[in-house]
Amino acid sequence: xxxxxxxxxxxITIVTYNGMAWLAQCLGQCDNYPVxxxxxxxxxxxxxxxxxxxxxxxxLVQKTNLGFGQANNLGIKKALEDGAxxxxxxxxxxxxxxRCVESLIAVQEQNPQYGVLSPVHFNGIGTALDEKFxxxxxxxxxxxxxxxxxxSAQFGTAYPIDFVNAAAWLISKSCLEVVGGFxxxxxxxxxxxNYCQRVAYHEFKVGIVPAGIVFHDRESRAEQPMVKxxxxxxxxxxxxxxxxxxDVNLQDYSRKIDAxxxxxxxxxxxxxxxxxxxxxxxxxxxxxLLQQLKAEILKSRNQNATKAMSYLQ
Numbered sequence: 671x672x673x674x675x676x677x678x679x680x681x682i683t684i685v686t687y688n689g690m691a692w693l694a695q696c697l698g699q700c701d702n703y704p705v706x707x708x709x710x711x712x713x714x715x716x717x718x719x720x721x722x723x724x725x726x727x728x729x730l731v732q733k734t735n736l737g738f739g740q741a742n743n744l745g746i747k748k749a750l751e752d753g754a755x756x757x758x759x760x761x762x763x764x765x766x767x768x769r770c771v772e773s774l775i776a777v778q779e780q781n782p783q784y785g786v787l788s789p790v791h792f793n794g795i796g797t798a799l800d801e802k803f804x805x806x807x808x809x810x811x812x813x814x815x816x817x818x819x820x821x822s823a824q825f826g827t828a829y830p831i832d833f834v835n836a837a838a839w840l841i842s843k844s845c846l847e848v849v850g851g852f853x854x855x856x857x858x859x860x861x862x863x864n865y866c867q868r869v870a871y872h873e874f875k876v877g878i879v880p881a882g883i884v885f886h887d888r889e890s891r892a893e894q895p896m897v898k899x900x901x902x903x904x905x906x907x908x909x910x911x912x913x914x915x916x917d918v919n920l921q922d923y924s925r926k927i928d929a930x931x932x933x934x935x936x937x938x939x940x941x942x943x944x945x946x947x948x949x950x951x952x953x954x955x956x957x958x959l960l961q962q963l964k965a966e967i968l969k970s971r972n973q974n975a976t977k978a979m980s981y982l983q
Contacts (some may be wrong), residue, residue, distance in 0.1 A: 671936075673908070678755050678756065678779060679753055679755045679756075679773050680702070680703055680754065680755065680756045680757070680758055680771060680773070680775060680840070681704050681705070681706055681745075681748075681752065681754045681757050681758070682700050682703045682705045682706070682757075682758045682759075682760055682768070683705075683706045683707075683742060683746060683749060683757055683758070683759055683760070684696065684700075684704075684705065684707050684708070684710065684722075684745070684761070684762055685708050685709075685738055685741040685742055685745070685761075685762065686698075686707055686708070686709045686710065686712055686716050686762045686793075687710040687712055687716075687735060688712045688713060688714040688716060689710070689712065689714075689716050689762035689763070690714045690715060690716055690719060691763075692762050692763045692764075692765075692887060693716065693719060693720065693944070694723070694760065695765050696760070696762055696763070696764065696765055696881050697720065697723075697724050697727065698759075698766045698836030698842070699765055699766045699768075700766065701708065701758070702772075702962060703771060704726075704728070704749075704752070705726070705727045705728070705730045705938070706727070706730065706745045706748050706749055706865065707720055707727055707728065707729045707730070707745075708729075708730045708732065708736075708742065708744050708745045709729060709730070709731050709732060710734070710735040710736055710737070710741050710886070711733055711735050711769050711964070717729055717731055720852040721809065725867060726731075726930040728748070730744055730745065732744075737825070737856070737857035737858045737861075738836075738852070738857075738858050738859075739851070739853065739854065739856055739857070739858075740852065740854050740981075741921030742759055742851070742852055743851035743852055743982055744856075745757070745759075745783060745880035745982050746759075746841075746846065746851055746982060747982045748852070750843065750846065750982065752947055754841050755842070755843050756778065756840055756841060756843055757762075757840075757841050757843075757846070758771050758774070758838070758841075759835070759836055759837075759838065759840075759841065760838055760842045760884075761836075761837040761838065761886065763794075763837045763839050763886065763887045763888055764838055764884050764886045764887065765794075765884065765885040765886065765887065766838075766884055766885075766903075767789075767805070767882070767884065767885070767963070768801030769882075770789050770838075770882040770883055770884055771840065771880055771882070772785045772884040773789070773881040774788075774789060774840040774879050774882050775840065777827050777828050777877075777879050777881070778842055779838060779888030780827070781827065781828060781877075782840075782842065782844060782875045783873075783875050784828055784873060784874070784875045784876070784888060785841065785842055785844070785845030785848075785869050785874030785875065785876070786839050786842075786845065786848065786860075786865075786869055786874070786876045786877070787828060787839070787840045787876075787877050787879050787882075788834045788838055788839055788840075788877070788878050788879070788882075788959055789828050789838050789875070789878070789879055789883050789884045790803070790879075790880055790882065790883050791803035791834075791835075791837065791838065791884055791885075791886050792883060792884070792885050793849070793885065793886065793887070793888075793889050794827055794885050794886065794887030794888065794889060794890070794956060795885070796885055797888075798850075798910075800876035800886045800888075800889075801889070802832065802835065803835070803886070806833060806834050806835070806877075806975055807831075808832065810831045810833065812829050812830075812831050812878065815829060816878075816880065819880075823850060824910075825880045825881070826880070828877035828878065828879050829878045829880070830875050830876065830877050831876055831877065832866065832870070832876065833862075833876065833959050834878060835865055836861075836862035836865070836875060837884065837886050838884040839862075843860070845869065845872075845874050846979060846982065847979055848872050848874070848944050848977045848983050849865070849868050849872050849874065849980075850868075850974070850978060850979050850982055851979070851981035851982040852864075852865055852955065852981060853865070853868075853914060853916070853970055853973075853974060853980075853981065854981060855912055855966065855970045856859075856909070856912060859909055860910075860913045861908045861911055861980065863911070864913060864916055864917075867916075867917045867918060867919055868918055868974050869912060870919060871918045871919050871974070871975065872977065893948040895908055899948070899952060900943060901917070904955060904956075904959065907956060907959065908959055908963070910950055911960055911963055912963065912967065912970075913966075914926055915960075915963070915967045916967045916970045916971055916974070918971050918974050918975050921968075923971060924968075925970070926970050927960070927967075930960060931957055931960055931961055931964075932961065934953050934954075934957035935957055937953040938950050938953035938954045938957060946949075
């Protein structure tokens, strides 16, 4: 059944960084909506390609890489200034199926409690569900319900979930006015988890709409193995600290974080007394990271607990 025409005004925002491999297909499927691209200092001709081939697209060129969240904040802010009722965030390596956005808008209009809606994520060629998307369905126990409904051909309009990655999000204006934009505490990765935590705190919902489909073209990019005690290892640990401790839903934050610091200090001492210097240094560095982040995380939590257009002003 065709969707009813709506006066709802939606902007698509896309953050680009050296995205030439995907842009023709990504932008080519966004014709029905005004598009704002925030380019994070690409050096591969991305901006020139967009300006030549997609002249209707607004491009906000940045001199440096702002990361995913802060660049999206610029696009969201511009969309709201231009009268958006909702903003659809789309990865540069993702492609919309026809009427994907329309399907999400229709659900959000009828279910305003859903501040964030996501389509179903397939891989880049549409042969299977995106592996990480499937992981989220399983982790948050949505997969069995969806599977049952698929067999009965009786899909619901939306399925609540605690988290789905921000490769394709429809965010309502009412959600943005209360929850705000992405927290600059995060540069890249983790900002979408933090946002979902804040959505729940402010009593909105995150949902998946089976009527919408997006193709996320990332399966060809193999992840590099994590080397324990490497700089990348500690960067990843720092990101997890921010995700866990900046969660505004966490009660009694100060006591719990101080207890965690004491635990790491005790662990460090035990390792050193046992002459396990490698693990002792690891525990010490983790303790130092948490101590250094404590004030910044507290500031983030205080800001995100308020109902305001944080990070979009």
